[in-house]
Amino acid sequence: MKKYAYIRVSSKDQNIARQVEAMKSIGISEKDMFIDKQSGKDFFREQYQLLLKKLESGDELYIKSIDRLGRDYDEIQEQWRYLTKKINIDMIVLDFPLLDTRNQVNGITGKFIADLVLQILSYVAQVERENTKQRQAEGIRIAKEKGIQFGRPPIPIPNEFEEIYQLWKENKISKRKGARLLNTNHNTFTNWIKRYENDR
Structure with a gap:
């Protein structure tokens, strides 16, 4: 032994x-x-x-x-x-x-x-793991109800966006062209469009 x-x-x-x-x-x-x-x-x-x-x-x-x-x-x-x-x-x-x-x-x-x-x-x-998950879920739900956002803050919409948006809306330029004109990528430009239209 x-x-x-x-x-x-x-x-x-x-x-x-x-x-x-x-x-x-x-x-x-x-x-x-x-x-x-x-x-x-x-x-x-x-x-x-x-x-x-x-x-x-x-x-x-x-x-x-x-x-x-x-x-x-x-x-x-x-x-x-x-x-x-x-x-x-x-x-x-x-x-x-x-x-x-x-x-x-x-x-x-x-x-x-x-x-x-x-x-x-x-x-x-x-049991403790399950309780922790439940507390986290409840905390996130309450925070969302109070308007607290999670993740990275959204990129601000630039002043020039509205002019480019109108060109895109009138089918004069593509989304990719609009993104290039604003020095951003296609996904960000698409998100700006959604936010702009939701806020109108």
């Missing part, structure tokens, strides 16, 4: 010292620490993949906190099951004692407790 640690920060300029010290304090040497400096959006990380090849049944894998493993709880659950059931290792999350598969409480195994906790965390995260 060997002890390994997985350490992750989201970018190369972030500090790993706190996680490294936590692992040293429980007796894990630096040669057994696998460190990634990249986003936790998925599990295609160089050191994490190397770690998977090293792990054997009965080993212990330590992480400082559950978000060091990843960001998406559904994917975390999938990896957790792979590690604890397929490879058959123990997982220990230092900042979350309930996520320690070595534990046994009143005959209930640590693996069962950890699976249950992860399912609850996944559910809470999903």
Whole structure:
């Protein structure tokens, strides 16, 4: 049985010292620490993949906190099951004692407790994502009702537009010619026409 640690920060300029010290304090040497400096959006990380090849049944894998493993709880659950059931290792999350598969409480195994906790965390995260989307949608709706516009502000219609518009309206020039005369592109000229006609 060997002890390994997985350490992750989201970018190369972030500090790993706190996680490294936590692992040293429980007796894990630096040669057994696998460190990634990249986003936790998925599990295609160089050191994490190397770690998977090293792990054997009965080993212990330590992480400082559950978000060091990843960001998406559904994917975390999938990896957790792979590690604890397929490879058959123990997982220990230092900042979350309930996520320690070595534990046994009143005959209930640590693996069962950890699976249950992860399912609850996944559910809470999903509810929060849905609530966030709903709050954003409501905020946008209220803002639009108040006349707040989103996106880039419209390009002002130049003073010379009306004269060029009349030439286009009388079929004396094309839209593309009108756009060139106003030093703009076809799409902008078309938008100016719509705005001008709506405001009349």
